Amino acid sequence: MRKVIYTAGLLAALTAFSSCKKYLDIVPVGKVIPTTVEDFRKELDAAYVIASGFDRGLSSYRGDEIKINETRSGDVNQLQPNYFWDENNGTNIATYDWRGKYQQIFYANHIIEAAPGALEGTQEQKNQLIGEAYLLRAHTHFTLVNLYGKPYNEATAASDKAVPVITKVDLEKTSPRNTVKEAYNQINADLEAGLALVNVDQYETATSFRFTKLSGLALSARVYLYTHQWNKALDAAKAVLDKKSALVDFNKTNTQPTLYNSVETLQAFEQPYNSVSAGTALVSDKLFASYNTTGDLRLKIFYGKDSKNNNTVLKTANSNSYRQSFRVAEMYLIAAEAAAQLNQPEQARNYLNQLKQYRLTPDFYQAEVTRLASLSGNALLQEIYDERFRELSFEGHRWFDLRRTTQPQIVHTIKSKTVTLQAGDPRYTIRIPTDAVANNPLLAE
Numbered sequence: 001m002r003k004v005i006y007t008a009g010l011l012a013a014l015t016a017f018s019s020c021k022k023y024l025d026i027v028p029v030g031k032v033i034p035t036t037v038e039d040f041r042k043e044l045d046a047a048y049v050i051a052s053g054f055d056r057g058l059s060s061y062r063g064d065e066i067k068i069n070e071t072r073s074g075d076v077n078q079l080q081p082n083y084f085w086d087e088n089n090g091t092n093i094a095t096y097d098w099r100g101k102y103q104q105i106f107y108a109n110h111i112i113e114a115a116p117g118a119l120e121g122t123q124e125q126k127n128q129l130i131g132e133a134y135l136l137r138a139h140t141h142f143t144l145v146n147l148y149g150k151p152y153n154e155a156t157a158a159s160d161k162a163v164p165v166i167t168k169v170d171l172e173k174t175s176p177r178n179t180v181k182e183a184y185n186q187i188n189a190d191l192e193a194g195l196a197l198v199n200v201d202q203y204e205t206a207t208s209f210r211f212t213k214l215s216g217l218a219l220s221a222r223v224y225l226y227t228h229q230w231n232k233a234l235d236a237a238k239a240v241l242d243k244k245s246a247l248v249d250f251n252k253t254n255t256q257p258t259l260y261n262s263v264e265t266l267q268a269f270e271q272p273y274n275s276v277s278a279g280t281a282l283v284s285d286k287l288f289a290s291y292n293t294t295g296d297l298r299l300k301i302f303y304g305k306d307s308k309n310n311n312t313v314l315k316t317a318n319s320n321s322y323r324q325s326f327r328v329a330e331m332y333l334i335a336a337e338a339a340a341q342l343n344q345p346e347q348a349r350n351y352l353n354q355l356k357q358y359r360l361t362p363d364f365y366q367a368e369v370t371r372l373a374s375l376s377g378n379a380l381l382q383e384i385y386d387e388r389f390r391e392l393s394f395e396g397h398r399w400f401d402l403r404r405t406t407q408p409q410i411v412h413t414i415k416s417k418t419v420t421l422q423a424g425d426p427r428y429t430i431r432i433p434t435d436a437v438a439n440n441p442l443l444a445e
Contacts, residue, residue: 037121040111040129047107047136048209051100053270053325055147056396057277057316058082058094059430062421063398064410065389067282069310075280076414083412084419085427088434094276096147098436101140102166108137109169124199131197135211138190139219139325141165142226145183147430151403152227157181163432164443176442177432184227191220201243205261209269209323214240218266218326221334226404234338237331240266247328247358250297258315258324258395266326272396273316281394283311290390295364298390316394329355329391337384345376352387359391403428 034040061082078094111133149162157180164175165186200212224233248257260268302315332355339348410421437443
């Protein structure tokens, strides 16, 4: 069984395309300027690898799902600024990959501009390449705006600062921050353009890191959810589930749904945790207590115990095998939340129950169906938020979910030091890295 998605060839391609400026000025000796569809495919595959998704795992240290493993003192020192919502303070600390994300956007832009003139290959192949580039650019801008921009708010999005939105290859231009509204306008435009071009429903497992019709729809569902476009979010999630609705049945297997080759996989190109962030994360008491100890099968499948009886994480790791950007379970939860927001409680409960059936023992599932039948309005919505907490834990969703929903108070402690993030705290938005601001002073505005 193949357990490693990214081949030596892709890693070599990443190395070959590692310098943006040199690449488009005069390509270094031994490198080839992309001219054929095959060349552009190698470039795009390299772009997927550049920003691996560690930022989403790192952001989870800001939330309420992690209790930091204090025995790993060296790693704790690197992660403490993130845990205490103060990333721009200190040296030798874990940092977000601002540069890598804009490199990824750079390559997407180049492919969008240059691939239409590619030699060889069919028009269908060109369309798929260009469509993937649009979707990759949308995804990267979406991640950036959720790290460094305020959560989407219809009333303030036109004035809230976010990140530079880059859609052209221009190595000399210094760009200011766009607004949250401008960022999402571009993301939505890229989603529309990308979905009109991609023509592959789903790639084979070894290349499931690439965008397809299904994963493009999944990204759309997520974006629409975050921007309160409830009808569109529900329609996009339904469109995915109409094509692929399979869930891992925890009553029959203990297979992790976060493995890249899971039956739930829609796209697997992000690895949320590296060796430092994976090894230093323990399950918070709040998260562990959110599961029913006898009826929720996720407790035994998602988590384990260490020698000190701490609750450890099994569902994700510093491994190529644990890669998920979109999976089927999230689509059920998006559909449930969108339906609840549209005042369709019966439909919302139905999507929620379909997921729970595969995660709970039969007896507890029946009890949950009865309990949920009485929920509607805010109570049902809170249940969906809680289910996202349980189901999507340690997959890079929680910090974004907290930002866009309740922004509660969070208290973090390392040894004798305690820091509190107040409800609605400005630190729910991460400051742009100081080195990025030093290189582009317009980012400070």
